[in-house]
Amino acid sequence: MAGQGTSLRVYLITRIALVLPMVFILLTFVFLLMRVAPGDPISASLGGHVPQPVINQIKHQLGFDKPLYVQYGNYLWDILRGNFGSTITDRRPVSDIILTNGAATLELTFFAMIVAVVVGVLVGLVAGRYRDTPLDVGGRLFGIVVYATPVFFLGLMAQLLFGSTLGWLPTSDRASPITQATLQTHTNIFTLDAIIDGNWGDLGDVVLHLILPATTLGLVTAGVFIRLIRVNVIRTLRDDYIEAARARGIGERAVVYRHAFKNALVPVITVVGLTTAGLLGGAVLTETTFNWPGIGHELVLYLENRDYTAVQGIIVVFGLVVVAVSVIIDFVNAFIDPRIRY
Amino acid sequence: MSPRWRTWRLAGIAAAAALLAAAATSAALARSGGTRTSSASDTLVDGTTDSVTNIDPANEYDYGTFTLDLLIFQGLYGFPHSSKLEPVLATGCKTKGTAATWVCTLRRNVKFSDGTPMTSADVKWSFDRVVKIKGDQGIYALLSNLKSVSTNGPYSVTFHLKSPQSTWPFILATNAGYVVPKSLYPADKIRDNSQSQVGSGPYELVKYTPGQQAVFKANPNFWGPKPKTENLIINYYSKSSTMKLALQRGEIDMAFRDFTPTELTSLKTASGITVHSGNGVVIRYLVFNPTRPPTNNIAVRKAIAYLFPRQTIASRVYHGFVQPLYSMVPAGLPGHIDAFKTVYGASPSVAKARAVLKAAGVKTPVAIDIWWTPSHYGDASADEYAEIQRALNSSGLFKVTLKSAEWAQYSASPGKRYNAFQLGWFPDYPDAEDYIVPFYQPDNFMANGYNDPKMTALIKKEYAATSTPARLGVIKQAQMLAAKDVPIIPYWQGKMVAVSRNNVHGIDSTLDAAFNMRFWLLSKS
Numbered sequence: 001m002a003g004q005g006t007s008l009r010v011y012l013i014t015r016i017a018l019v020l021p022m023v024f025i026l027l028t029f030v031f032l033l034m035r036v037a038p039g040d041p042i043s044a045s046l047g048g049h050v051p052q053p054v055i056n057q058i059k060h061q062l063g064f065d066k067p068l069y070v071q072y073g074n075y076l077w078d079i080l081r082g083n084f085g086s087t088i089t090d091r092r093p094v095s096d097i098i099l100t101n102g103a104a105t106l107e108l109t110f111f112a113m114i115v116a117v118v119v120g121v122l123v124g125l126v127a128g129r130y131r132d133t134p135l136d137v138g139g140r141l142f143g144i145v146v147y148a149t150p151v152f153f154l155g156l157m158a159q160l161l162f163g164s165t166l167g168w169l170p171t172s173d174r175a176s177p178i179t180q181a182t183l184q185t186h187t188n189i190f191t192l193d194a195i196i197d198g199n200w201g202d203l204g205d206v207v208l209h210l211i212l213p214a215t216t217l218g219l220v221t222a223g224v225f226i227r228l229i230r231v232n233v234i235r236t237l238r239d240d241y242i243e244a245a246r247a248r249g250i251g252e253r254a255v256v257y258r259h260a261f262k263n264a265l266v267p268v269i270t271v272v273g274l275t276t277a278g279l280l281g282g283a284v285l286t287e288t289t290f291n292w293p294g295i296g297h298e299l300v301l302y303l304e305n306r307d308y309t310a311v312q313g314i315i316v317v318f319g320l321v322v323v324a325v326s327v328i329i330d331f332v333n334a335f336i337d338p339r340i341r342y
Numbered sequence: 343m344s345p346r347w348r349t350w351r352l353a354g355i356a357a358a359a360a361l362l363a364a365a366a367t368s369a370a371l372a373r374s375g376g377t378r379t380s381s382a383s384d385t386l387v388d389g390t391t392d393s394v395t396n397i398d399p400a401n402e403y404d405y406g407t408f409t410l411d412l413l414i415f416q417g418l419y420g421f422p423h424s425s426k427l428e429p430v431l432a433t434g435c436k437t438k439g440t441a442a443t444w445v446c447t448l449r450r451n452v453k454f455s456d457g458t459p460m461t462s463a464d465v466k467w468s469f470d471r472v473v474k475i476k477g478d479q480g481i482y483a484l485l486s487n488l489k490s491v492s493t494n495g496p497y498s499v500t501f502h503l504k505s506p507q508s509t510w511p512f513i514l515a516t517n518a519g520y521v522v523p524k525s526l527y528p529a530d531k532i533r534d535n536s537q538s539q540v541g542s543g544p545y546e547l548v549k550y551t552p553g554q555q556a557v558f559k560a561n562p563n564f565w566g567p568k569p570k571t572e573n574l575i576i577n578y579y580s581k582s583s584t585m586k587l588a589l590q591r592g593e594i595d596m597a598f599r600d601f602t603p604t605e606l607t608s609l610k611t612a613s614g615i616t617v618h619s620g621n622g623v624v625i626r627y628l629v630f631n632p633t634r635p636p637t638n639n640i641a642v643r644k645a646i647a648y649l650f651p652r653q654t655i656a657s658r659v660y661h662g663f664v665q666p667l668y669s670m671v672p673a674g675l676p677g678h679i680d681a682f683k684t685v686y687g688a689s690p691s692v693a694k695a696r697a698v699l700k701a702a703g704v705k706t707p708v709a710i711d712i713w714w715t716p717s718h719y720g721d722a723s724a725d726e727y728a729e730i731q732r733a734l735n736s737s738g739l740f741k742v743t744l745k746s747a748e749w750a751q752y753s754a755s756p757g758k759r760y761n762a763f764q765l766g767w768f769p770d771y772p773d774a775e776d777y778i779v780p781f782y783q784p785d786n787f788m789a790n791g792y793n794d795p796k797m798t799a800l801i802k803k804e805y806a807a808t809s810t811p812a813r814l815g816v817i818k819q820a821q822m823l824a825a826k827d828v829p830i831i832p833y834w835q836g837k838m839v840a841v842s843r844n845n846v847h848g849i850d851s852t853l854d855a856a857f858n859m860r861f862w863l864l865s866k867s
Binding site for chain 2: 038040053055088092096101156164170173176178288289290291293298304
């Protein structure tokens with residue numbers, strides 16, 4: 001046990017130590033990509049209206065005419081001090097974008113993952129359990145269709161059907177304009193904020209606005225889980241201990257749901273975790289389709305304007321989140337399965 | 343069935359039932375009052391695809407922010423009721439001696455939304471800080487002719503200009519001239535969007551969520567007539583298709599900027615919705631570099647001017663929401679003449695284009711690259727430039743290759759890199775001068791290399807003109823010279839378009855050449 005504990009600690013320390021070079025490479029890559037891409041934020045916002053000497057003067061004021069290595073040094077120094085700066089185009093602190101728009105993405109991701117896990121697990125389990133039956137075929141077809149359908153297309157169809165034709169659900173935004181104007185924001189997670197205030201009308205409005213985007217994103221994500229869980233269930237059902245359980249006379253339902261299923265889910269944890277981390281970076285297409293003001297949506301807007309500070313800051317924070325989540329997942333997996341260690 | 347399995351099954355059924363109940367309850371709660379469509383008659387909800395940069399008027403130079411600032415701030419002059427320039431915070435401005443000195447008398451009893459009275463000190467402060475801050479949005483360029491501002495008591499301000507400028511009151515109507523309280527706005531830096539913004543306008547900004555929403559309430563200290571709607575919300579959308587759905591569902595009451603021509607055509611027949619359009623001053627034009635081949639040959643530029651398909655662009659691409667434009671100065675503004683129609687005719691003429699190329703000894707077809715940008719000027723740009731290519735190529739006189747680049751790359755000194763390229767313009771102020779001066783000087787913002795001493799002289803003459811008829815006369819001469827030199831081909835003038843649900847009133851009266859959406863004149867029934 002003492003040997004195992006040491007091994008786990010060493011693994012964790014090594015894993016965390018690897019984060020530093022990963023983050024450094026990410027920071028450098030983002031910096032260079034933004035500088036290499038043609039265009040700059042000043043021309044993007046003022047080009048076509050203001051004389052070039054004025055644009056040059058502003059670039060000089062902001063230091064964009066300094067040597068690249070000077071800009072890089074300043075950039076790294078700011079990051080080290082936790083100063084992600086303010087955007088160039090609208091002077092918004094990057095930390096404010098992370099908190100406000102990040103909260104919107106977190107809310108969408110949370111509910112989308114609920115849909116994805118529930119649908120993915122249910123359909124994957126049934127498909128795996130009833131292999132080569134109509135249920136399996138139906139489940140696999142469903143998984144392929146939702147996985148292959150572009151999320152913006154699925155979202156658009158959902159908006160047209162449920163929003164425009166049937167008129168059942170709102171088609172965009174996090175809440176009705178008046179609700180959003182009057183809701184007291186404590187956490188920027190609207191469902192939580194409405195619950196904190198005990199405002200059930202607002203909560204209903206916010207939940208209604210969540211249904212289409214969360215379901216759309218959840219279904220597309222579920223497509224990955226369905227296939228993965230199905231394969232794992234089939235593989236697990238072939239394992240020796242399952243045969244042994246059957247041989248001991250344990251009922252098929254207990255064999256599947258109490259023994260096989262739990263073990264089939266273990267490899268899925270990694271995928272669920274990494275998918276969640278990926279979505280936290282902003283499901284850009286979903287957010288754009290539903291005008292959901294998440295972090296991916298903001299990232300695209302700032303990219304279009306070549307807003308160096310905004311893009312660098314958002315991607316760095318997102319990178320750190322993904323790195324943190326992957327470290328946690330690696331640790332959990334290493335804890336569960338000691339074979340997965342250095 | 344084992345007891346544990348039974349427990350899990352019951353738990354699963356209970357969880358599913360709870361989820362269903364929650365969804366049903368939410369829907370019921372929402373319908374009872376939570377899903378607030380914009381039905382309250384004291385609240386008008388507008389949607390837009392514009393975006394906001396800096397609300398502080400010392401550093402904003404884009405139309406989205408301008409629309410927002412128009413509600414909060416005011417200048418000494420403006421367009422509060424129509425496209426006619428009127429004194430607003432001033433009761434009048436007069437020149438003293440030459441048009442290099444302007445003395446303005448301020449309106450008394452004006453208060454900012456925080457209750458503090460406005461005086462000449464605030465006016466001087468506001469102009470001085472724009473010049474000092476030199477914000478990165480470039481609005482300070484509009485005050486490039488301002489030497490200094492002095493005050494003569496609490497209700498009089500004098501502007502000392504570097505050179506005479508008879509259109510100075512128009513500059514006072516731009517956002518560079520918005521007046522802010524000295525006590526709140528720093529002299530040397532911008533007030534952040536996260537901080538309160540205080541002006542003397544009809545509304546005050548009560549909540550601003552970047553990229554999402556701006557919420558306004560009628561300014562209780564406004565010196566003028568109360569806005570017709572107490573509360574106003576501007577909702578920001580990244581896609582016009584989403585905004586269209588929201589409008590059709592009643593989630594918003596109206597939408598101003600910008601639907602695609604196809605969406606507008608669809609909305610024209612939508613139930614419960616009205617598409618309003620009026621005179622606009624936004625223009626589109628094709629710029630040439632007259633110093634590089636093949637566009638350095640004036641015959642090539644003239645031939646393209648003879649072939650330009652203005653009518654088909656207006657009808658087929660924009661479904662009638664723009665009108666053909668025959669001068670950089672849009673129709674409806676004083677001084678406008680259809681210079682290009684006079685010189686090149688109203689419709690394309692292959693015969694005349696061929697004749698001018700033949701007379702110049704130009705071999706045809708002339709190979710030329712024409713550049714455009716996909717998203718900055720709307721989704722119809724692709725169709726617009728495809729139509730231009732079709733018109734030129736089908737004449738047999740040109741072989742056009744279309745090229746495009748995203749705005750961030752495209753916009754940096756396009757004239758230095760491209761021979762022929764697309765641009766658009768909305769004015770700083772709705773006067774013909776703003777459609778001549780920025781384009782035809784040697785150091786123009788397009789950097790296309792155009793340099794005609796005759797045009798430069800006309801511009802100087804226009805600046806120094808002491809009467810409006812004299813000034814407009816010079817502007818007409820400049821338009822004719824521009825048509826003959828043809829460094830730019832103007833081709834359409836946009837209409838000012840807003841779409842609303844049928845219970846919104848007053849929109850038509852605000853669609854004019856001033857291009858101001860005067861939300862304070864709008865109401866809902």
